[in-house]
Amino acid sequence: MNSRQPVPVVVLAGFLGSGKTTVLNHLLTHRGGTRIGVVVNDFGSIEVDAMSVAGQLGDSMVSLGGGCLCCAVDGSELDAYLEKLAAPAHRIDVIVIEASGLAEPQEMIRMLMAGENPDVRYGGMVQVVDAAEFDATREKHPETDRHLAVADLVVLNKTDRVEPAERARIEGVLDTLCAPGTPRVGADHGRIDPELLFDRRPWTETRGQLSFEDLLAEADGRGREQDPGHEHGPGCGHGRASHPHAAYESVEFTSREALSPRRFIDFLDRRPPGLYRIKGFVHFGVPGHGERYEVHAVGRFLRFAPGPWGRGEARLTQLVLIGSGIDAAGLLRDLETCREPAPHELGPESMWGVLRYVARHGREAGRTED
Secondary structure, three states: OOOOOOEEEEEEEOOOOOOHHHHHHHHHHOOEOOOEEEEEEOOOOEOOHHHHHHOOEOOOOEEOOOOOEEEEEOHHHHHHHHHHHOOHHHOOOEEEEEOOOOOOHHHHHHHHHHOOOOOEEEEEEEEEEEOOOHHHHHHHOOOHHHHHHOOOEEEEEOHHHOOHHHHHHHHHHHHHHOOOOOOEEEOOOOOOOHHHOOOOEOHHHHOOOOOHHHHHHHHHHHHHHHOOOOOOOOOOOOOOOOOHHHHEEEEEEEEOOOEOHHHHHHHHHOOOOOEEEEEEEEEOOEOOEOOEEEEEEEOOEEEEEEEOOOOOOOOOEEEEEEEEOOOHHHHHHHHHOOEOOOHHHOOHHHHHHHHOOEOEOOEOOOEOOO
16 A cells, blocks of 8 residues: 655746746755755746756756756646656655746646645645735736635735835735735745745755755855855754744644544634644544544645554654744643543544545545635
8 A cells, every 4th residue: 555645736826027936946945855846837948047057947847966856837737747746756745836927826726626646735825926016916917816815825025125114005905805814924035934835854864966956055155155144044044043034933732632623623713824834743533533634734725634653653643833923822722722631432523624624535625714
């Protein structure tokens, strides 16, 4: 039996000039040892700046020493390329689809959630917004409002190009356009913490002979020497300093006692806007549902994936919560109230809320109700 977990697929959307490619390049150059498959939903020759050491990318699939695969595709080819990227031989950890600036990300989401490929799963939609051209973009592309309404995470990019008062105004407009509770992270030059979207492996564990990632790291090091004022946060892997990434906080929760599925779902339904990501494993212990439930949330996107416990593995809950401006102590208190001392006494109906977010028969579950 194949125990390999499906590869999460994250949709990176935003209109032309919003900074999607800049965000993607940042993720690629600060991914640690994570192997990222990239699908660029566009026609023609494509230039990915972060891959300049490997030459220009055209319409073919390119394999790089650091484990990055990039495909330039038309939307109709999406399923075929996802199947190729998710093949076990590539050992891809996460796939990022950079949607065309004129694409309808809702269509990609529907395709991914309705797909029958067991090797991939939808992992959320990230909408990149250009703060400097916010009003002009909405006027030129009215569908912006519709895209924001279905986003799981909003990246307000180019915040360095607007005054604080203007940024506050834009954020107020975003509050009215996005679904309640949609998290938003500000960025300049597309610099967001990769941990918000995927787990990064320690770079030292994957470093061997000189690879593509080594070259990028060396180039980044030279850039820091030339620009001593440039400070990095955890997403850059060079210390926390005063980089905006330092505002991100990670909260860990472990429980050897089972969790109440109803109280845990209630906790997830009430998660604060600043809580960007939740990941880990949950033990419910309800009769007939004794599996280990992997939980993955990016913004409003939520998914559970039941699977077997490892031989001799302790039945416990282990969660990591990542956010900005969150009340860490309050989150831990709320999670403490989710403990369930007698899970064996709960009926199967107690799991209904959890099962809403479990993929069944090839149909992907996961989007939080609007």
